[in-house]
Amino acid sequence: MQTQPAISTDVVLVGGGHxxxxxxxxxxxxxxxxxxxxxxxxxxxxxxxxMLPSYVAGRYSFDEAHIDLRPLARFAxxxxxxxxxxxxxxxxxxxxCAHHPAIAYDVLSIDTGSTPATVAVPGAADYAIAAKPVPxxxxxxxxxxxxxxxxxxxxxxxxxxxxGVGGVELTxxxxxxxxNLLADLGQPSSxxxxxxxxxxxxxAAERNRWTRRRLEQVLRSRGIxxxxxxxxxxxxxxxxxxxxxxxxxxxxxxxxxxxxxVTSASAPDWLQDSGLSLTAQGFIALxxxxxxxxxxxxxxxxxxxxxxxHPRPKAGxxxxxxxxxxxxxxxxxxQGQPLQPFRPQKxxxxxxxxxxxxxxxxxxxxxxxxxxxxxxxxxxxxxxxxRFRDLPVGQMAAPKNFPTxxxxxxxxxxxxxxxxxxxxxxxxxxxxxxxxxxxxSEAVLIGLDAPDDAAVVAVPxxxxxxxxxxxxxxxxxxxxxxxxxCLKHCLSDLYAMGAQPHTVLALVQVxxxxxxxxxxxxxxxxxxxxxxxxxxxxxxxxxxxxxxPQMALGFACNGVxxxxxxLRKNGMQPGDQLILTxxxxxxxxxxxxMRGKAKGRWIEGAIAAMLTPNQAAAEIFRAHGAxxxxxxxxxxxxxxxxxxxxxxxxxxxxxxxxxxxxTGAVDTLSAxxxxxxxxxxxxxxxxxxxxxxxxxxxxxxxxxxxxxGLLATVPAAAAQQCLDDLRHHGYPAAALVGxxxxxxxxxxxxxxRADRD
Numbered sequence: 001m002q003t004q005p006a007i008s009t010d011v012v013l014v015g016g017g018h019x020x021x022x023x024x025x026x027x028x029x030x031x032x033x034x035x036x037x038x039x040x041x042x043x044x045x046x047x048x049x050x051m052l053p054s055y056v057a058g059r060y061s062f063d064e065a066h067i068d069l070r071p072l073a074r075f076a077x078x079x080x081x082x083x084x085x086x087x088x089x090x091x092x093x094x095x096x097c098a099h100h101p102a103i104a105y106d107v108l109s110i111d112t113g114s115t116p117a118t119v120a121v122p123g124a125a126d127y128a129i130a131a132k133p134v135p136x137x138x139x140x141x142x143x144x145x146x147x148x149x150x151x152x153x154x155x156x157x158x159x160x161x162x163x164g165v166g167g168v169e170l171t172x173x174x175x176x177x178x179x180n181l182l183a184d185l186g187q188p189s190s191x192x193x194x195x196x197x198x199x200x201x202x203x204a205a206e207r208n209r210w211t212r213r214r215l216e217q218v219l220r221s222r223g224i225x226x227x228x229x230x231x232x233x234x235x236x237x238x239x240x241x242x243x244x245x246x247x248x249x250x251x252x253x254x255x256x257x258x259x260x261x262v263t264s265a266s267a268p269d270w271l272q273d274s275g276l277s278l279t280a281q282g283f284i285a286l287x288x289x290x291x292x293x294x295x296x297x298x299x300x301x302x303x304x305x306x307x308x309x310h311p312r313p314k315a316g317x318x319x320x321x322x323x324x325x326x327x328x329x330x331x332x333x334x335q336g337q338p339l340q341p342f343r344p345q346k347x348x349x350x351x352x353x354x355x356x357x358x359x360x361x362x363x364x365x366x367x368x369x370x371x372x373x374x375x376x377x378x379x380x381x382x383x384x385x386x387r388f389r390d391l392p393v394g395q396m397a398a399p400k401n402f403p404t405x406x407x408x409x410x411x412x413x414x415x416x417x418x419x420x421x422x423x424x425x426x427x428x429x430x431x432x433x434x435x436x437x438x439x440x441s442e443a444v445l446i447g448l449d450a451p452d453d454a455a456v457v458a459v460p461x462x463x464x465x466x467x468x469x470x471x472x473x474x475x476x477x478x479x480x481x482x483x484x485x486c487l488k489h490c491l492s493d494l495y496a497m498g499a500q501p502h503t504v505l506a507l508v509q510v511x512x513x514x515x516x517x518x519x520x521x522x523x524x525x526x527x528x529x530x531x532x533x534x535x536x537x538x539x540x541x542x543x544x545x546x547x548x549p550q551m552a553l554g555f556a557c558n559g560v561x562x563x564x565x566x567l568r569k570n571g572m573q574p575g576d577q578l579i580l581t582x583x584x585x586x587x588x589x590x591x592x593x594m595r596g597k598a599k600g601r602w603i604e605g606a607i608a609a610m611l612t613p614n615q616a617a618a619e620i621f622r623a624h625g626a627x628x629x630x631x632x633x634x635x636x637x638x639x640x641x642x643x644x645x646x647x648x649x650x651x652x653x654x655x656x657x658x659x660x661x662x663t664g665a666v667d668t669l670s671a672x673x674x675x676x677x678x679x680x681x682x683x684x685x686x687x688x689x690x691x692x693x694x695x696x697x698x699x700x701x702x703x704x705x706x707x708x709g710l711l712a713t714v715p716a717a718a719a720q721q722c723l724d725d726l727r728h729h730g731y732p733a734a735a736l737v738g739x740x741x742x743x744x745x746x747x748x749x750x751x752x753r754a755d756r757d
Contacts, residue, residue: 005033007513012105015112016041019301022323028076037078044600047134056173070600079477088274101527114265114303123235128261152185162262163198199231211367288341351377424515428522439539447541455541464563468493471554483528489707490555492631495618498567499559506543509552570647571628577719578738582709585665587675592668602664610707624722632708636681638701651744653751656697660733677704692752
């Protein structure tokens with residue numbers, strides 16, 4: 001019998017801006033059963049705009065200046081889909097994605113931010129670094145700092161285009177960081193030239209007169225060359241020197257290493273074809289309840305939107321203030337309650353960093369520059385960011401006057417194996433057939449194109465059938481990505497034995513939900529399965545679907561192989577070299593993720609590794625005469641390697657220092673964040689020489705892997721070329737991790753050393 005409310009309503013948040021970060025936090029304190037939240041974002045670390053200039057200046061670390069959306073989404077019981085929105089179809093209620101199938105919604109909220117307007121200026125889009133998206137700006141800034149460190153005596157010339165508050169603060173931050181870096185490198189600050197172009201006669205035109213004058217004084221005192229009333233007309237590239245040439249309307253032309261573009265904001269291009277209500281400037285037009293004027297079930301906030309009755313500058317302070325009313329109105333909307341209007345303040349306090357531990361506090365006609373303003377800004381920013389790191393423990397009561405649930409459909413029984421209804425299944429299969437061409441295979445006599453009680457396939461003559469099955473509950477909540485991870489995990493058994501995939505059957509459990517929601521989840525899973533099968537050209541011929549308390553997925557994979565050419569675990573030979581294709585650490589990282597202790601970028605790195613197919617690696621191993629092979633999964637590296645040594649009657653020596661490790665895994669291991677399977681895997685330690693047991697990476701040997709890489713032995717003469725080929729064909733972390741020797745006379749089947757070759 002069903003014991004939890006069925007999913008009946010999907011609220012999709014597009015964009016991980018400040019407003020949506022606040023929505024996630026507030027929603028997590030009072031989730032609504034039956035309402036599923038999904039965050040679609042192309043960033044798992046969203047930068048906080050208030051700290052950006054100081055981060056550029058080197059006053060904050062990356063983690064201090066970014067909101068990690070993954071633990072925040074987990075706290076909010078929110079699905080996280082990492083992709084970029086490229087369109088909205090409000091009639092079909094779907095969000096188009098760059099790399100995912102479209103995501104269905106009942107209620108939509110958009111908070112993607114804005115982009116600088118560069119299109120009108122020739123060369124700006126090609127040769128300038130736009131302030132948004134911020135991650136691109138920060139990446140290129142770090143790359144430039146690395147160039148400065150590599151060539152400290154080389155003169156530096158930069159230009160910033162845009163003299164609003166954002167452009168001024170960025171200019172000060174760039175200057176402060178480079179002056180300090182040059183001092184650290186023993187170089188004079190005279191090596192640095194920084195230009196600021198502004199089309200207006202005064203900087204920060206939106207601020208009061210004293211602030212405008214003081215900012216100009218600050219910049220001139222730093223030796224920054226101001227080009228006021230001088231709009232940039234073009235940016236070009238000098239092919240001979242690699243320098244950017246910035247030409248102003250006055251005729252001045254300057255050579256620069258980099259150009260930063262911080263002009264007025266513009267709306268994302270894809271909004272033009274969305275059918276949503278837009279302003280003349282292309283931003284989403286909102287009413288007082290933060291709903292679009294065209295579609296009541298579509299909300300928006302932040303820089304991407306404009307409240308038509310209360311237009312305000314594009315500033316982070318308004319995005320932050322919209323968090324609580326947006327959350328409340330989303331809750332009210334899904335529960336059929338009247339929405340409440342929101343009226344943003346007309347005036348607000350601006351704290352502008354002027355460097356050297358000072359800031360200007362400006363509100364209306366009043367302004368003051370002092371170190372106290374800088375300390376106050378630092379306090380406000382750190383307090384705001386702490387809200388997303390120090391999440392409340394447990395669920396708090398729902399806000400006053402809010403019911404805690406929408407009415408769910410009647411509970412479903414578990415009759416007929418808890419099968420998914422025929423309507424949901426047929427709808428999902430129909431959409432998959434429409435959206436994705438079937439993978440042709442002459443071996444399939446009866447499959448999904450003409451479903452019957454079972455699939456019928458032909459067995460190639462002279463080949464042996466190789467069968468394997470795996471099944472596990474979801475470790476990521478994006479069904480499209482989950483399907484690819486699970487499929488990679490299941491197919492790896494075939495590749496490890498030298499077999500080629502022939503056909504696949506799917507075993508799917510979807511959470512309790514209404515039939516349309518079940519159909520949507522099945523569609524996402526089948527779409528991910530189709531993508532995962534394309535590389536090998538393997539057809540999905542059938543499967544079984546059930547409903548249950550959580551999403552789970554597995555595949556029965558059938559392969560074919562020449563029985564004389566199978567790769568076995570028992571083929572290791574003394575002198576062979578051990579090669580591992582993929583970094584380790586998924587067990588500890590996802591154990592940390594489940595506890596909200598893993599950084600989002602660590603998990604994204606792990607997912608990228610888990611999505612890397614093992615097919616090409618298996619082919620490379622065969623081409624280089626691999627003598628034995630296995631995939632590294634639930635028993636961990638030590639467990640699987642011990643199976644090989646025991647079967648082969650040899651001893652292996654692992655070099656801990658050579659092991660490829662996923663970013664963050666050492667941190668989570670040292671924090672004691674271990675998979676629940678780790679203690680059982682640790683029992684393999686009795687067969688391992690304990691001499692290196694104190695090494696920091698020793699626990700990694702027992703870390704269970706999901707969708708891990710292949711571990712193979714290759715003759716010593718072929719090992720280096722095999723490794724080079726692996727790295728050249730999509731396995732950059734592949735490493736020589738050990739060697740095989742004759743069987744030891746002691747009890748140990750595996751030795752461990754920790755030196756570097």
